[in-house]
Amino acid sequence: MADNIKLEVVTPEKYVVSEDVQIVMAPGTLGEFGILSGHTPFLTTLKAGSLSYKDNSGIDRALFVSGGFAEALPDKVIILAESAERRRDIDLDRAQQSLDRAQKRIDQKKENFDYERARISLQRAISRIGIVKTSI
């Protein structure tokens, strides 16, 4: 088995995760990427989406992160997220509501309609729901 890598997820409000994990999958702006121990130093921006990792005992875990930065070093990964929610903290109803709202805005296409904003909130809602639904 490969060595573990230290994952640190911090937001302005709190330290969300700090533990040794086997693999980290993160939503980079230029595409999703995976990081194992011994990764070459790497720095990128993140978009809103699901940050998943396999913890020490091989259990899959997922977090919702709403954009930020990630730095990978050979022995650790630092995720600087604007906000991060663990699966149990995600409010499914709220996510569903905001999904509906965003979808409606896109369908209606009113004047001065901000496509980018709607797209982002749609994306957020979808990845939140995705995290809750895919893995238990």
Place this chain on the structure above:
Amino acid sequence: MATLKEVQTKISGVKKTKQITKAMNMVAASRLRGAQMAMEAFKPYAEKYAEVLGNLSEKASGDADPLLIKKEEVKNIHLIICTSDRGLCGGFNANLINKAKEFIKEKQVSNVNTTVTNFGKKGRDAFKKSSVEIVDEHIGVVGSSFNFSVASNSGQSMINKFLEGIYDEVYVLYAAFKGMGKQVPTIRHLLPVSAIDAVDKDINAPYQAEHICEPSPDELLGEMLPKNIFIQIHNALLETSTSEHAARMSAMDNATKACNDLVEELTLVYNKARQAGITADLMDIVGGAEALKG
């Protein structure tokens, strides 16, 4: 000499004041804990951010971002002033406001015009009367719990105005929390961003390969620098909040002590007055008895 009744009223008045100051002291203590916790919680983020930014800045070119470029002629500067909304915290606000005024005066001498953004009612009230232009004010932030968006909204407008050329430099004034009894008014330079101080590198650290950056280092820096401004503003607000509660706590502690001293003093006066009253009464009785004896 004051009459017994007068002294008694005064004593009970001082005792009531003491109850209030004591209660305020305790409220401030519990708020302080909350504020300190928020500050502690934010620290790892700020530290990690500085670490990542430090790593990055080694790679990016010196003038990679417009936020790094110094203006040749500085005419208009902007000062963000953090004070509290409420008083009764000793010289806390006065110190901050004096520092701000000093700074503005200093700049005026070299013909630089200063405009301000106020966080907190006390600072706003102080500058309302002066000739300094208040661009923006935020009440109800310092001293309560607030989230990061306050700093990022305000920071974004600073950055926009800096880029538009309305502000040539931006500073933030806040009360640095140095400990329970020490809050220092501090001015920090925000924009343009001066060369980033890389985190002290451990000389013995193992060799690290260069970072791969996605997108390019310069673009990444463009993303990270504004965020760093927000972080500094947020930090300033957090520290000011913590300092405010600490200052109020010690101010109220002193007030309570002063009340105790005053009660002691007044009790002495009261007792003396009572004693004098008794003596006078006795004299009357003795005098009366002597007169009856004839």
